[in-house]
Amino acid sequence: MVFIITTSKKDFSLRKLKKTTTMHDNLIWIRGEIIRQSKATVNVLSPMAQFGLNVFEGIRCYWNEDKSELYAFRLNEHLERLMMSCRLLRLPSPYLPAQIELFMKQAIQANDFQTDTAVRMTIFGDGQGTWNTCEPVSMFVAPMAKPRTRLDKIPALKACISSWERINDNALPPRAKVGANYINGRYAHLQARHDGYDVPIFLGRDGKVAEGAGACLFMLRNGQLVTPPTTSSVLESITRDTIMVLAREAGMMVLERQVDRTELYLADEVFLCGSAAEISPIVSVDGYVLGNGQPGPVTSSLLKGYLEVSSGETLVHPEWRTVVHRRTLID
Template sequence: MTNKNRFLWLGGKVMHIEDATVNVLSPTAQFGANVFEGIRCYWNEEMQQLYAFRLPEHYRRLKNSMKMFRMEDKYSIEELESALIEVIKANEYKEDIAVRQTVFIDGFGSWNSTGPVNMFIAPIPKSRMLNSSKTGLKCCISSWERISDKNISPKVKVGANYINSRMAQMEAIENGYDSALLMNNQGKVAEGPGSCLFIIRDGVLITPPITASILESITRFTIIELARNDLNIKVVERDIDRTELYMCDEAFLCGSAMEVTPVLSVDKISIGNELPGSITEAIKEIYLKVVSGEIEAYSKWLTPIY
C-alpha cells in the first residue's frame, strides 16, 4: 500500500495522509509538546480479526501523560477508542499494524502554551520485530544518562523525551552496536531507548522497578503476569547493576514495538552463547500468541477492530 491509499485521523476527521498537516510554529512541531501512545494491533487470519492490544491501559497512560503535562482532558476513553477504530477501518487493514495516537499542542503558541489541544491517529503496517536473519541485539551501555523523575520524567510519554533516547541510539549505532541500555541517575540500569529490560539469573526473571527512571511499560506488566501465572517463573522487580548484565544467563528488551527481543551481548561481552535463551524464547512465544488472540484466557486484553 502506498501513502496515497493511507488514511489518518486528525482533529475529528479521517483524511489522506498527505492532507494531514501541522503548523510549523505549533508547540508540537517546535518543542515536542505532544504526548502519545504506540499501540499494536495484530491480525488473526483464522478469526479474520484485527486485535488491538491492551487499549484501556494505553488510554489510562495517555490520560496520565496529558494530566502531568497539564493538558485539557479533552477526550473520553470512548472517544479515544472509537476514533482509533474508525481510522483503522477506513484503511481496511488486514495485517499487523502499529498505531501512533498523539495528543498535541496545536496553534501558534510558545513552549509553555497549554492549548489548543488536538489529536492525530496514524495506523501503519508493521510486521513482527525480528525476522529469521537476526536473532537479537548487540547492545552497549550508553554514555548518556536516562532522564529522571527529577527533571523530565520518563513516565510522561512526551515526544521531547525521545531526544534522550535518540542521543543514546545514535551513539550506539555510530559505535557499531544495534542499540543501547541507559543507566539512571542512581547508577543502576534503567531501560533501552524505547523498551524495557529483563534479565534472567538462575531461572529468576529480574526487571528494574517502576521507580528506576523507566516508562511504565504495558509490555513489561504483561510479561510479569504471563511469567508468573502461565510459565511459573519467579519474577523480581529490583535494581540491576551494570555488571549483572555481563554475568546474567539471558536478557531481553520488551515493548509494544520491540515485543520480546533477545539481547545477545552488552559492551561486547556475550550473554550466554549469544543465542536467544530458552526462557526468553518461552516468553516470546506466549507473548506473541496472547497478542494475536491465540489464547482464549487473555482475550480480555484484546479489542476487536472489525
C-alpha cells in the same frame, strides 16, 4: 529577493536513501476528520513542531486470520496511560478514552487493515504557541501496517551501556510518554550505532540500570526473571507488565528490583520489551557475550507466548484484546 538553495553531494545521497524507504499514504483520523496522512498539516510554529509538546501511545494490533479479526492489544491500559501523560504534562485532553477508541476504530476501518497494524495516537500542542502554551490541543490517530516479529527470524541485538544518562523523574519524567523525552533516546541510540552496537541501555541518575531507548529491560539471572522497578527512570511499560504476568503464570520467579550494570554482563539472558520491540533478545552487552550468543530459550519462549496471547491464538486473557476491525462477509 529570491533565495536559491543548492543541493550538496551529501544532501543528494540522503535523498537517495529516503527514496528507498517505503512510505504509505494511509488514512488517518485528525481533528475529527479522516484524511490522507500527506494532507494532514500542523503549524510549523505549533508547540508540537517547535518543542515536541505532545503525549502519545504506540499500540499494536494483531490480525488473527482464523477468526478474521484484528485485536488491539491492551488498548484500555494504553488509553489510561495517555490520560496519565496528559495529566502530568498539564496538557488537557480534548477527548475521553471511549471517544479515542472510536476514532481509532474509524481510522483502522477506513484503511481496511486486515494485517498486523501499529497505531500511533498523539495529543499535541496545536496552533501557534510556545512550550508553556496549554491550548489549543488537538489529536491524530494514525494506523500503519507493521508485521509482528517472525519466530523464525528473531533479532539478536548487541547492546552497550550508554554514556548518556536516562532522564529522571525530577527533570523530564520518563513515566510520562512525551515526545520530547525521546531526544534522550536519540542521543544514546545514535551514539550506540556510531560505536558499532545495535541498541543502548541507559543507566539512571542513581547509576542503576533503567531501560533501553524505547523499551524496558529484563534479565534472566540465577533462574529468576528480573526487571528494574518503575521508580528506576523507566516508562511504566504495558509490555513489561504483560511479561511479568505471563512469566508468573508459567511458574517463573519474577522480581522487580534495582539492577547493576555488571549483572547484565553476567546474565544468562537479557531482552528488551515494548509494544514496538515486542520481545527483542540482547545477545551481548559491552562485548560480554551472553549464553551462547544466540537468543536464549526463556526469551524465545516468552516471545512465542506473548505473540500467541496478543494475536488471540490462545484464549487466555481475553480482557487484553479489543476487536477493532473484522473481515466482512462481502470480502
